[in-house]
Amino acid sequence: MITRDDIEFFDDMEVFQEVLVTPTEYSYWVEHKIVTEGDTRLVENVLGLVGEAGEVAEKTKKLLRDSTKLDRNDIIKEIGDVVFYATALANFFDSSLAEVLEMNMNKLNDRASRGVLQGSGDNR
Numbered sequence: 001m002i003t004r005d006d007i008e009f010f011d012d013m014e015v016f017q018e019v020l021v022t023p024t025e026y027s028y029w030v031e032h033k034i035v036t037e038g039d040t041r042l043v044e045n046v047l048g049l050v051g052e053a054g055e056v057a058e059k060t061k062k063l064l065r066d067s068t069k070l071d072r073n074d075i076i077k078e079i080g081d082v083v084f085y086a087t088a089l090a091n092f093f094d095s096s097l098a099e100v101l102e103m104n105m106n107k108l109n110d111r112a113s114r115g116v117l118q119g120s121g122d123n124r
């Protein structure tokens, strides 16, 4: 089992520290970084998302295999890569990171209010 004890944190770090970039600014920034255009963009963005999620899994696997500490910054960088491709996909569908965040919060709040957070099915 992996716990927070397996991750190297910095003592002077604040949790949920304030950042200056907004989700909307990030969506515009991502759109200017996308290099794939046309018919291949959707597939490239989906593969990018899956690949970066795989890198998060790979770092976690190595933590188990090698019994070493996981560097917090290394995993945050990979999570950032996941967010990049998730944002690129949102942009592709004429959405934005802000809309994705809001819809996800609304969906989970609705499920929580109806007592169906656990279970399965996309539209429960």
Ligand SMILES: [Mg+2]
Pocket: 052, 055, 077, 078, 081
């Ligand atoms: Mg990466």
